[in-house]
Every structure is written in structure tokens, then in C-alpha cells.
Amino acid sequence: MQRTVSNSFSDDYGKALENIVFLELKRRKKKIFYFHGKQEVDFVLVDRIKPIEAIQVCAHGLAQGKTRERELSASNEDSYGRAS
Numbered sequence: 001m002q003r004t005v006s007n008s009f010s011d012d013y014g015k016a017l018e019n020i021v022f023l024e025l026k027r028r029k030k031k032i033f034y035f036h037g038k039q040e041v042d043f044v045l046v047d048r049i050k051p052i053e054a055i056q057v058c059a060h061g062l063a064q065g066k067t068r069e070r071e072l073s074a075s076n077e078d079s080y081g082r083a084s
Contacts, residue, residue, distance in 0.1 A: 014059040018042060021057050 025032050025043060035041040035054075043055040 014057070017059045018057045021055065025055075 021043065022032065025045070031046045033044045033046055033051075035044050041054045042057045044051050045053040045055070
């Protein structure tokens with residue numbers, strides 16, 4: 001039961017962190033999009049119609065190799081269509 005509670009807390013913490021980032025981007029009047037292709041990118045900032053920056057929010061697990069690789073590769077320019 002403790003694992004269920006702790007996973008729920010962890011998921012809630014991650015969602016809360018994404019909401020904080022979203023609200024801050026909105027406060028700064030950024031154009032925000034979400035991208036889901038081969039991988040998910042939490043926030044893609046756009047200037048007119050051109051993607052200019054990807055933001056990946058991760059609350060836990062970046063010390064673990066697979067999690068770090070997955071999260072960082074999702075924000076790779078090729079993943080979300082940013083033109084060079």
C-alpha cells in the first residue's frame with residue numbers, strides 16, 4: 001500500500017511541477033504547444049509558426065540513465081520539428 005501511495009504522490013508532484021512551468025510560461029506571454037510524435041515534449045515554445053525551444057519537465061529519475069536519456073532525447077530538435 002505504501003508503494004501505491006508514494007507512486008501517486010510522485011505522479012501528483014510531476015503534474016504539479018508541469019503546471020507550475022506552464023503557468024510561468026503563460027505569465028511570460030509565451031506561445032505554448034505540446035508535441036507528441038515518437039516521443040512527448042511537454043512544452044514547445046513557438047515564434048509565429050516556428051518552434052524555437054522545447055522544455056521537458058521531469059520531477060524524478062534524471063540520475064537514472066534510461067530516464068535521463070529518454071527525457072533529454074525528447075527535447076532534441078529533430079523530435080519536435082525545429083528547423084535549423
